[in-house]
Amino acid sequence: MKTIIEPFRIKSVEPIRLTTRAEREEKLAAAHYNLFALKSDDVLIDLLTDSGTGAMSAKQWAAVMQGDESYAGSPSFERFKTAVQNLMPFKHIIPTHQGRAAEAILMALIGGPGRTIPSNTHFDTTRGNIEASGAEAVDLNIAEGRDSQSLHPFKGNMDLEALDAFLADKGDAVPAVMITITNNAGGGQPVSLENIRATADLARKHGKPFIIDGCRFAENAWFIKQRESGQADRSIPDIVRDCFACADGMTMSAKKDAFGNIGGWLALNDDDWADEARVKLIQTEGFPTYGGLAGRDLDALAVGLTEIVDEHYLQYRIRTNEYIVERLDAMGVPVVKPAGGHAVFIDAKTWLPDMDPLDYPAHAIACKLYEIAGIRSCEIGSVMFGRQTDGSEKPAAMELVRLAFPRRTYTQSHADYIVEAFELLKEDVHRLRGFAISWEPKQMRHFTCRFTPKQRS
Numbered sequence: 001m002k003t004i005i006e007p008f009r010i011k012s013v014e015p016i017r018l019t020t021r022a023e024r025e026e027k028l029a030a031a032h033y034n035l036f037a038l039k040s041d042d043v044l045i046d047l048l049t050d051s052g053t054g055a056m057s058a059k060q061w062a063a064v065m066q067g068d069e070s071y072a073g074s075p076s077f078e079r080f081k082t083a084v085q086n087l088m089p090f091k092h093i094i095p096t097h098q099g100r101a102a103e104a105i106l107m108a109l110i111g112g113p114g115r116t117i118p119s120n121t122h123f124d125t126t127r128g129n130i131e132a133s134g135a136e137a138v139d140l141n142i143a144e145g146r147d148s149q150s151l152h153p154f155k156g157n158m159d160l161e162a163l164d165a166f167l168a169d170k171g172d173a174v175p176a177v178m179i180t181i182t183n184n185a186g187g188g189q190p191v192s193l194e195n196i197r198a199t200a201d202l203a204r205k206h207g208k209p210f211i212i213d214g215c216r217f218a219e220n221a222w223f224i225k226q227r228e229s230g231q232a233d234r235s236i237p238d239i240v241r242d243c244f245a246c247a248d249g250m251t252m253s254a255k256k257d258a259f260g261n262i263g264g265w266l267a268l269n270d271d272d273w274a275d276e277a278r279v280k281l282i283q284t285e286g287f288p289t290y291g292g293l294a295g296r297d298l299d300a301l302a303v304g305l306t307e308i309v310d311e312h313y314l315q316y317r318i319r320t321n322e323y324i325v326e327r328l329d330a331m332g333v334p335v336v337k338p339a340g341g342h343a344v345f346i347d348a349k350t351w352l353p354d355m356d357p358l359d360y361p362a363h364a365i366a367c368k369l370y371e372i373a374g375i376r377s378c379e380i381g382s383v384m385f386g387r388q389t390d391g392s393e394k395p396a397a398m399e400l401v402r403l404a405f406p407r408r409t410y411t412q413s414h415a416d417y418i419v420e421a422f423e424l425l426k427e428d429v430h431r432l433r434g435f436a437i438s439w440e441p442k443q444m445r446h447f448t449c450r451f452t453p454k455q456r457s
Contacts, residue, residue, distance in 0.1 A: 004319045007312040008408055011058060017041055024371050032450035033367055033435060035376050044374030045414055047403040050342045052098075052255035052262060054407030057307060060259065060300045067296025072287050076295035076302075083302035087237060087309070088214070088244040090267035092274035096285055097292030099215060099253025100125040102266035104132075105280045106211070106251055109273055110175035111135040118166055119178040119213070120158045121145070121185045124384055126178075126213060126251075128444045131389055135175075139397075140166060145186045146397050148336045148347040153227040154192040156183030156220075158199045167206040177203040180213040181220040181243065185380055187400065188216070188321075188340020190223035193231065193242060200246035209248040209270070215256040217243065219341030222314040236309040249273070256342070259304030259407060263297050313408075317341070320405060320415060327419045333426060336400065346401035348381065351429060357382050357395035359434025359454060365401050365425070368432055373421035378402045383437070384446045 019027075019042060031037035040046060046053065068074040081093045096102045103126050111117070111133025122130065122137045130137040140162045144152035158179055167174060179199050183189045196212070203210040221239040225231050231239060244250060248270065254263035268274045278288045285292035307313065318341060325339040328346075336345035348362035355361040362381040369375050381399035388394055403418065433454050440449035 004316055006408075006411060007310075007316050008057070016044055018044065019374055021371060024374055028367060028370060032438070033363075033453065034448070034450060035366060035370060035378070036447050038370070038376060042374075043370075043376045045410065045418065046376050047343070047405060047418075048376045048378050050256060050404040050406050051253060052260065053409065054259055054261075055409050056259060056261065056300060057303070057408075059307070060303045063299040063303045064296040067294060067299045069295045072289055074289050074295045074298070076298040077289040079302045080298035083305040084265060084267065087217075087240045087305060088250060088267055089241060090244070090247075090249065090269055092268045092271075092277075094266045094268070094274065094277055094281055094288060095291030095293055095298065096264045096266060096281070098255055098262060099213075099251055099264040100129065101285055101292065102251040102253075102264050103129040103213075105266055105277050105284070106249075107133040107135070108280050109276055110209075114173060115175050116170055116173045117176060117178060118163060118174065120156055120180055120191065121183050122178070123180060123184045123213070124444060124446070126180070127385075132443060136389075138166065139185075141183065141186055145183060145189060148187065148334065148345075148350065148398065148400075151338055153190075153338070154195060154223070155189035156181065156186055156191040157195040158191070160195070160198050160202060163199065163202055164205075167202065167208065171206050171208070174206075174208055176209040176211050176248075178211045178213060180215075182216045182223070182341045184216070184342075185385070186398070187336035187345040188219075188343045188402075189336075190220045190227070190341065192228050193224050193239065194228065196243055197246050210246065212244060212247045212250045213252075214244065214250045215253045216341055217252075218257040218308040218314060219317065221309070222311070222318060223341065225311075236311055236314065240309065254301050254304070257308050258301045259308055260297065260301045263293050263301050265291070317405075317407070324403075324415055324418060328422055331419075331423060331426065333422050343402045343404040345380070346403070347399070348401055349399040352432065355432070355434055357399055358386065358393055359436075360399075360451075361432075361434065362399045362401045363435055363451070364432045365429065367435075368428060369401070369421060369425055372424050372428070373417070375403070375418060375421055378404065379446065383449070387440075387445060 113134035115135040127137040144150040145155040249268040254260040322339040334347040334350035352361040363379040385396040435451040
């Protein structure tokens with residue numbers, strides 16, 4: 001069969017409140033044009049993030065009922081730990097309430113003023129936790145990863161030559177090397193197994209621990225299976241194990257590729273680091289066998305980790321993004337190609353070439369998409385990454401609109417609705433006005449800042 005269907009049946013539904021364009025324009029203005037500030041009841045299709053927004057399976061809901069809420073020594077933790085170690089063979093598994101908590105604990109161990117941490121591309125919370133510690137976050141993605149039209153199969157790869165030179169020059173200040181799979185900020189692009197191994201080898205050559213941000217590990221493994229020589233006949237779990245076997249640790253938001261609505265973990269091999277991390281965990285999250293989660297959450301994640309590596313699911317998941325990318329590309333909407341794993345990315349810099357990047361073209365497109373169709377998306381550009389640690393502004397490397405798809409949540413008709421929304425948006429896009437930020441916090445401003453529309457010239 002040519003048609004790739006959703007590999008699940010729907011047993012429970014949640015109604016969507018249909019709104020008018022006038023209502024949406026009013027709601028957006030009341031939210032100071034920050035899409036994070038909208039109430040979810042006022043959103044028709046919510047593509048703000050794929051983090052924690054997916055649908056749990058019948059088996060996961062059944063597992064919730066066996067959750068043991070003992071403060072210490074819960075069997076729910078043992079089931080969770082076993083499920084993690086089945087895919088990620090680390091010695092110490094330290095649960096947290098979500099991925100950014102794992103990042104914060106890790107940065108308490110290795111961050112600090114004068115230190116610098118390279119990665120292919122750090123995403124927003126990772127960068128925020130690094131900078132909050134006083135350290136510097138450095139991105140060393142390959143050049144093709146910054147070219148939205150490049151068809152390189154692994155645009156998320158680390159620039160190995162640049163990393164080697166960086167470690168040779170800055171090695172004394174580098175406590176660890178990180179890599180993000182898939183590369184979210186670069187368009188959800190994958191990293192090859194060969195590149196992961198080579199990055200690990202470079203880290204060890206320079207005497208540095210190697211840490212993987214593994215939020216979308218299963219999607220990354222699917223791309224490895226599909227695109228990397230010698231991997232086509234291997235199972236997804238085996239590819240996943242190989243990815244993590246060469247690492248010294250990982251951070252994980254289980255709200256992505258573990259089918260969780262909440263949860264995460266920090267995994268480590270070093271005994272001393274793990275001891276220090278558990279102390280910090282107890283101070284900020286909870287006891288080491290629950291780490292800020294209920295036992296029922298741990299059990300749901302344990303089941304989710306067995307479901308996420310199903311190849312039929314991953315085929316459907318990736319094909320949904322490919323379908324939308326193909327349709328948008330055919331109508332002349334500039335998209336990041338090839339399609340990424342968890343989201344469709346619109347290249348706002350190409351679509352609005354005459355708009356100043358510091359007028360936030362991606363944000364302007366995201367706002368208009370909501371007004372036209374009630375679709376909430378996310379800017380990944382100069383709003384998210386433009387403010388520097390010294391308070392100055394610098395355009396981001398890419399100006400992207402991310403449409404991140406919650407797992408097992410929307411159907412083919414929703415995908416077609418999204419395509420139709422862009423047909424309408426295309427008629428208005430060259431009349432869009434930019435935005436100015438009227439208020440912002442000192443860090444991670446995109447979550448809570450306020451905008452004022454600029455007047456058209």
